Amino acid sequence: MSVKDINPVSLIRKKRDGLELTDGEIQDLIKAYTEDRLPDYQMSAFLMASFLNGLNDEEAAALTRSMLHSGIVLDLSDIPGVKVDKHSTGGVGDKLSLILAPIVASCGVPVPMISGRGLGHTGGTLDKLESIPGFTVDITLERYREILEQEQMVLAGQTEEIAPADKRLYALRDVTATVESIPLIAGSIMSKKLAEGIDALVLDVKFGSGAFMKKKEDAIRLAETLVGIGEQFGKETIAYLTNMEQPLGYAVGNWLEVKESIDGLQGNGPDDAMEITHLLAGTMIYLGKKASTVEEGIEKSRASVKDGSAFKKWVSIVKAHDGDTGVIENPETYPKADHIEPVISSKSGYIKEMDAFAMGMVSLELGAGRRAKDDDVDPAAGFLLHKKVGDYIEENETLAELHTNKKSMIPECKDEMIRAITLSETSPEKITQIANRVDKDGVHDYITR
Incomplete structure (x- = not known):
């Protein structure tokens, strides 16, 4: 059956039923739509039918293959x-790609990374990279190959x-309320990743208030679907379920997260971000055949930070993308936001919970994010946390520090930050950062080593 001859109504009806x-x-459906032979209203109907009735593993793989x-x-x-x-x-404060890519590349594993922009409460790797003056992410495929061959990594x-x-x-x-579908999400992610020319893939599937998957069971189903698609295409794929009940690290906002990434590459990164970074990087080093086990890969990841080779690779990749290496080597020279305001706690107690989604929205309102795809972002905007879940805070002590060039948003954002934090008289249980590993053999509890 040719694209011209397909009967979209019958296919929509089939999935509807x-x-x-x-x-x-x-x-045929995807090809017809890509070639403008299928109007938006019919593809919207197909998406809604798929959203409501689901796609099985074979259909999800077929959708991925078609895209x-x-x-x-x-x-x-x-x-x-x-x-x-x-x-x-x-997630919120997720700057891990900026830390782990140079680590993995410095260990001899090529990392071809095509990333996206932030939308809504979550930040985007491309926005963080573009906060570095001159850094170019819009490159030709020819230049993509050149940088990868030269540097063992590329960020595009x-x-x-x-x-x-x-x-x-x-x-x-995005405009038909069909985003939150696991097979549609999986097809979208995997079609882009498989098109990069990869041989293997590591996935960080987040759950919690600051993630798109709020429930752990939904995150597990997404991870299983992603791994299943990867394995069907002959790409060894390993996923980890990680916690996003609070921001990752202490910095949220584009340049602020780049600065925290520099800290991480110089051995001074926050413990929660670095724990996940070394696990993901170690798994990539293992899949890249530069370590015989994930544990050995983790050790190599830690060693590349300790001996300075990871930071050296970061400076080199910034230069290859035409970025200003001066601010990477001397981040204190980067222009600060006009307004830096403390958020003060009105009472004492242990921090029991943080609403990572609400905090992500605060970052957006300060200028670090976008509501629509074409909105501009302010590279200097965001916030720095002074405390995390489990920490004790005194009355009148600083909870966080807002960075913005939008003075009018400061009072509202201060109130939102305070509302996003729940205090308790007793110390809460420690957050488990890494919950599960998902691979071709199934779902496994992750045991911290």
Whole structure:
């Protein structure tokens, strides 16, 4: 059946009635939409039917394959080494890509990383990178290959050639209330990752108030779907479930997170961020055949920070992307926001909970995020936490520090930060950062080593 001959109504009806679509039927639908042979209203109907009735594993893989082959699939086989990337499902203060990519590259594993921008309460890797003066993420595929071959890593944005069907479908899902579908999310993530030319993938699937998956069981289902798709395409894939009940690290906001990433690469990073960083990096080093176990990979990850090779690689990659290495080597020279205001606690107690979603929205209101895709972001905006869950705070002590060039937002953002924090008279249980590992053999409890 050619694209011209498909009967979209019959396929929409089939999915509406909970029946399974064949690989060919899904391929025809996606191809027709990509070639403007299928109008938005019919694709919207298909997305809603899929959202309500679900897609099974075979359908999710077929959707991924169709979006993957709607554009160029990079062949990096001529570049030596096992190419490994990492993907996070997004959170507040999640700057891990900026720390782990140079660590892994410095250990000899090529990292071809295509990242996205922030939207809503979550930050985006590209926005963080672009807070570095001159740093260019919009590069040609030819330059992408050049940097990867030269530096063992590359940090780029999605081009028009990479999974164009996903780009169009995501925009449609965003305006038709069909974003929160596990198979649709999985297809979107994996089509872009597989198009990068990777051989293996590590996934950081977050759950909690600051994540898109609020419930752990939903995060597990997403991780299982992502791993299943990766393995179907012959890419060894390992996922970890990590906690996003509070911001990761102490810095939230684009340049503030770059600065904290520099701290991490120089051995001074926050414990929670570095624990997950070394696990993800160690797993990437293992999948890249530069370690015989994940544990050995973690040790190599820690050693690359300790001996300075990871930070040296970071400076080198910033230079390759035309970024200003001066502010990387001397971050105190970076221009600060016009207004830096403390958030003061009105009472004493242990910090029992932090609403990471609400805090992410505070960062957005201060200027660090965007409500719509075309909004500008302020690289200097955001906040620095002084306390985390489990810490004791005295009355009149500083909870956090707001950084903004929007003076009018300060009173409201101070109030929101205070509301986002719950105090208790007793010390709360410590947050478990890493809950599970998901691989081709199933779901496993993660035991901290």
